[in-house]
Amino acid sequence: MGSLTQPPFTRIAIVGLGLIGGSFALAVKRRWPAIAIAAVDRAPVISTALDTRIIDEGGEDLRIVAGADLVMLAAPVLQNVAALHRLPEHISRTLVTDTGSTKRAIMDAAATLPAGLEFIGGHPLAGAAAGGVEAARPDLFDDRPWLLTPGPAASDAAQTALSEFVRELRAVPQLIDAEQHDRLLAYLSHLPQLAVSALMHVVGAHAGPDGLVLAGRGLRDTTRLASSPASPWRDIVDTNADNIAHAIDDLIAALQGLKDSATPESAGRLEQVFMSAARWKGVLEHS
Numbered sequence: 343m344g345s346l347t348q349p350p351f352t353r354i355a356i357v358g359l360g361l362i363g364g365s366f367a368l369a370v371k372r373r374w375p376a377i378a379i380a381a382v383d384r385a386p387v388i389s390t391a392l393d394t395r396i397i398d399e400g401g402e403d404l405r406i407v408a409g410a411d412l413v414m415l416a417a418p419v420l421q422n423v424a425a426l427h428r429l430p431e432h433i434s435r436t437l438v439t440d441t442g443s444t445k446r447a448i449m450d451a452a453a454t455l456p457a458g459l460e461f462i463g464g465h466p467l468a469g470a471a472a473g474g475v476e477a478a479r480p481d482l483f484d485d486r487p488w489l490l491t492p493g494p495a496a497s498d499a500a501q502t503a504l505s506e507f508v509r510e511l512r513a514v515p516q517l518i519d520a521e522q523h524d525r526l527l528a529y530l531s532h533l534p535q536l537a538v539s540a541l542m543h544v545v546g547a548h549a550g551p552d553g554l555v556l557a558g559r560g561l562r563d564t565t566r567l568a569s570s571p572a573s574p575w576r577d578i579v580d581t582n583a584d585n586i587a588h589a590i591d592d593l594i595a596a597l598q599g600l601k602d603s604a605t606p607e608s609a610g611r612l613e614q615v616f617m618s619a620a621r622w623k624g625v626l627e628h629s
Contacts, residue, residue: 346510349374350503351437355410357425358417359383359391359400361470362441364478366414367396369511372480380406383475391475405432412507414464415440415448419577423451430456437500439464443527443574445491445520447581452493460500463491463520465527466513473571481512488513491520528585532578535567536586537593542568 354370356363359381367379381391381400388400400406404425407413413429415422419442426448429438435458442448445463452461468486470477488508492501505515518526542565546554579586596615603611 346506349377349510350507351377351412353378353380353410354412354414355379355407356381356397356414356416357383357404357407358415358421359387359397359475360416361473361475361477361482362466362468363414363416364391364396364475365468365480365482366416366441366466366511367391368478368480369483371396373510380410382406387475396475396478404428407433407436409433411436412504413438415442418442418574419444419447419581421577423447426451426455426461429459434458436460437462437504439490439504441466443531443578444581445523449491449493449520455493455495457495460496461493462496462501462504463489463493463523464504464508465489465491465523467531468513483511483513486513488515489518489523490515491518491523524582525585528582528589532582532586533589533593535570535575536579536590538565538567539570541565 354367354377356367356379359367363381363383367381370377370379378399379397381388381397382402382404383391383400385402388397388402391397391400407429410433413433413436415425415438417425422440422442426438426440434456438452438455438459438461440448441464443465445465449461449463452463455461466483466486466488468482470479470482488511490501490505490508501517508515545561545565549557599608599611600615602608
């Protein structure tokens with residue numbers, strides 16, 4: 343637990359109440375039950391969240407953000423961008439952040455906000471195999487990095503307030519600029535998801551149901567992410583296409599090297615890749 347005795351925000355509005363938005367609400371309530379939380383989403387989602395007391399009020403209209411001193415955009419990336427453009431219609435002064443997996447598109451949109459709406463991009467590096475508000479849990483962000491990308495108009499006070507707030511939720515805030523974020527996440531997050539989905543697609547199509555019965559834990563463990571829904575990934579691919587393309591090209595080159603490793607001119611390539619992979623896996627496990 344952090345050092346703040348009073349919450350820096352009294353009313354929070356969350357736009358998009360899936361796994362991340364719902365877990366954010368629960369984490370806030372765990373630390374400060376008195377903070378009022380409103381949410382914007384589809385009616386069935388809001389009904390579930392109200393019934394389970396994840397939020398205090400909600401609806402389908404963005405007008406619900408009025409009066410919030412923190413607005414959290416927790417929908418897919420391009421939905422967040424669209425909501426950001428509409429925010430000035432409903433609120434004139436507040437701190438706005440998001441949870442999107444890419445940052446350049448939302449930061450470009452934030453540059454057009456009127457004075458009074460301060461924006462700090464955010465990306466909690468946490469997730470789960472299941473999505474939706476039903477899978478939300480208060481400890482999702484515990485000890486996980488929460489990347490923050492302040493816009494040029496964000497004040498030092500706003501940056502401090504949001505960083506301390508994130509720390510109170512038991513996450514670990516870390517500053518990063520939008521370009522670096524998108525380059526790095528293309529390799530740390532976007533490539534792994536796309537590669538695993540492609541891998542399971544190829545294996546399943548060739549092995550079929552009868553063949554998959556023979557699969558061991560190696561395939562099951564490797565393809566844990568293959569059950570992820572495609573819906574949020576369309577926006578991620580669209581808003582980070584250049585960096586993802588470079589990452590995919592690098593993976594294809596590594597696979598081509600393995601494919602050619604039996605030829606005399608590529609002798610030792612398989613051992614090099616395996617040794618490099620084992621070394622980096624060790625670094626990952628101890629990070």
